Amino acid sequence: MSKGSDLQVDYDLLNTSATQLDDIRKEFKGLGAWKAEVTAVVGDSRVRKAMGEFVDNWDKNRKRLIKEIGEVGDMVEATRDAFQGLDGELAKATQGKKE
Template sequence: MSGSDLIVDFQLLNKSASQLNAIEDEFKNLDEWKDDVKSDVGASDIKDAMGDFVDNWDKNRKRLLESLGEVGKQVEGTRDAFKKLEDELAKSGKKKK
């Protein structure tokens, strides 16, 4: 293999994109637990503390979801760009023969 050879692991890129989407879906679905937690806690001080925690969690979860979405798009974009390049190079190689 020469120094200019590039090997792209499409299987890894596909798996990474799929896993990022699955993680993003899990975080989106975590919203439902908030009401369960609030109803299970009895004392008002604990409810207030849990309310603060849940509010903070929501803010951070939203930021994390945005980041997961962006990284997922970048992985998919990288995969698609390399696949397109690979297809173009394959077509170019066939034309020369």
């Protein structure tokens, strides 16, 4: 039977993942302004209508992705925080037994 835990948590990976997810979320949020730019350069009304429909669909899905990316980022941060808290509690319990 193992006396120690085999569980290892890569806090750097969790921190990097949370940061990258936040960066991606911010990038997606910033893409909303391009709708006017795209429709402004298209002259033909049929193409403009098709582009408008595409952009509207993209906006709807982009907003959903922003929300979901934020939720995943929150879960990564909560996981990191929970493991750090557990590490702290285990360290205190171990120190008390050594003394």
